[in-house]
Amino acid sequence: MERILFYAFGALAVLGSLWMVTRRSPLSSALSLVVVFVALAAMYALLDARLLFVVQVWVYAGAVMVLVLFVIMLLNLREEESRAAAASWGKFVLCGALAVALATKAFGVLAGVLAVPPPVSKDWGGVASVAEILFTRYLVPFQIVGVLLLAVVVAVVALAKRAR
Amino acid sequence: MVGLHEYLILSGLLFLIGAVGVLTRSNGLILFMSLELMLNAVNLTFVAFSRYTGRLDGHVFVFLVTAVAAAEAAVGLAIFVNLFRLHRSVNVDQMNAMGD
Numbered sequence: 001m002e003r004i005l006f007y008a009f010g011a012l013a014v015l016g017s018l019w020m021v022t023r024r025s026p027l028s029s030a031l032s033l034v035v036v037f038v039a040l041a042a043m044y045a046l047l048d049a050r051l052l053f054v055v056q057v058w059v060y061a062g063a064v065m066v067l068v069l070f071v072i073m074l075l076n077l078r079e080e081e082s083r084a085a086a087a088s089w090g091k092f093v094l095c096g097a098l099a100v101a102l103a104t105k106a107f108g109v110l111a112g113v114l115a116v117p118p119p120v121s122k123d124w125g126g127v128a129s130v131a132e133i134l135f136t137r138y139l140v141p142f143q144i145v146g147v148l149l150l151a152v153v154v155a156v157v158a159l160a161k162r163a164r
Numbered sequence: 165m166v167g168l169h170e171y172l173i174l175s176g177l178l179f180l181i182g183a184v185g186v187l188t189r190s191n192g193l194i195l196f197m198s199l200e201l202m203l204n205a206v207n208l209t210f211v212a213f214s215r216y217t218g219r220l221d222g223h224v225f226v227f228l229v230t231a232v233a234a235a236e237a238a239v240g241l242a243i244f245v246n247l248f249r250l251h252r253s254v255n256v257d258q259m260n261a262m263g264d
Contacts (some may be wrong), residue, residue: 001168002165002166004166006166006170010170010174010214013174013178013179014174014177014181017178017181017182017201018181018215020194020197020198020201021182021184021185021188021189021194022199023179023194026191026193026194026197028199029193029194029207030193030197030248033197033200033201036178036201036204037204040204040207041260043208043211044208044211045172046166047171047211047212047215048215048219049214049223049226051221051223051227051252052207052211052227055226055227055230056230059230059234060200060204060230060233061165061232064200064233067237067238067241068193068196068237070227071193071241071244071245072193075245075248077191077193077254078179084257091184091187091188092184092188092243093249095180095184098180099177099180101176101183102176102180102216103173103176106172106173106175107169109174109221110168110169110172110173111167111169112169113167113168113169114167114168114216114217115165115167115168115169116165116167116214117215117218118167118216118217118218119165120177120218124218124220127196127219129220130220130223130224130227133198133221133223133224134213134227136227137221137224137244138221138224138228141228142228143224145231145232147226148232148235149231149235150229150240152235152239155239155242156238156239156242159239159242159243159246160242160245
């Protein structure tokens with residue numbers, strides 16, 4: 001069952017990201033990126049990362065992508081010239097061949113390394129267990145991120161104001 | 165049970181697709197979205213290693229990366245809005261203001 005879910009959502013993530021990279025309209029790129037983010041959230045659920053599952057859906061598929069879609073619609077972007085997209089088709093095919101070669105090679109090398117995850121407690125990956133390590137061992141990085149977010153708020157307000 | 169290598173290969177493929185997007189596209193917003201995809205591919209590696217070693221440190225790093233990515237989204241999109249007001253375009257191939 002877990003294997004079926006992994007391959008279903010993995011295929012969804014790869015196809016969604018390929019669709020995102022090849023679309024000419026930024027709007028359809030953004031919407032397929034939402035699909036990729038939700039598929040990755042499903043991966044986190046498969047890996048018992050309960051808190052990160054919720055954070056992924058809220059912050060990435062929710063907040064960040066709403067911001068991107070808002071900017072795309074605000075700027076009312078036209079589609080790219082077809083010349084640029086057509087010129088890169090050869091590159092896409094080359095990269096695809098390299099990716100398949102890399103994946104098969106890596107599969108051979110990595111198969112069997114850490115194949116079975118260790119058993120974990122019921123709360124593992126939940127809010128309480130992640131908060132416990134976040135507020136003890138990683139307290140300083142957490143505080144630095146808080147300062148960074150404050151700086152970003154000030155910077156974005158300054159950028160938006162100067163444009164007037 | 166799915167092995168660690170399958171998560172790593174999936175994450176590598178997503179990172180590669182994101183890198184190809186950054187290298188081949190010229191629309192600034194699609195560039196930005198490819199960058200977000202690369203960050204997410206690395207996050208998947210963190211979570212997978214975290215699960216298969218039974219340690220929670222990876223989850224903390226993913227949490228911090230998510231916060232930094234959200235901050236980057238806010239600043240990056242504000243810069244793109246300003247660039248669009250200056251040049252009427254977000255095509256990064258035409259951005260050479262610091263080049264000469």
